[in-house]
Amino acid sequence: MAVPKKKTSQSKRxxxxxxxxxKAVLExxxxxSLGKSILTGRGNFVYPPNEEADDEP
Structure with a gap:
């Protein structure tokens, strides 16, 4: 089996x-931010029309 030759240093880890x-914090x-903009209505979002409502009389 393949094993590492040397232990990884604590600083690298x-x-x-x-x-x-x-990266996780930034995401x-x-x-x-996206959620807040959607809730306040400031976001530039285009929602597709609801097709189910058009089919029913």
Missing amino acids: DKRRATWKR AQKAI
Whole structure:
């Protein structure tokens, strides 16, 4: 079986984890911002017409 030759240093591990967490925080901020803009009506969204309502008399 293949095994790593050397142990990964703590600084490299911590740097990778910090990058991963930073990306998650940024995505969460984008999601919150998008949700707020939708709720306030400021977003530039075009919703497709509801086709089910057109089919029924």
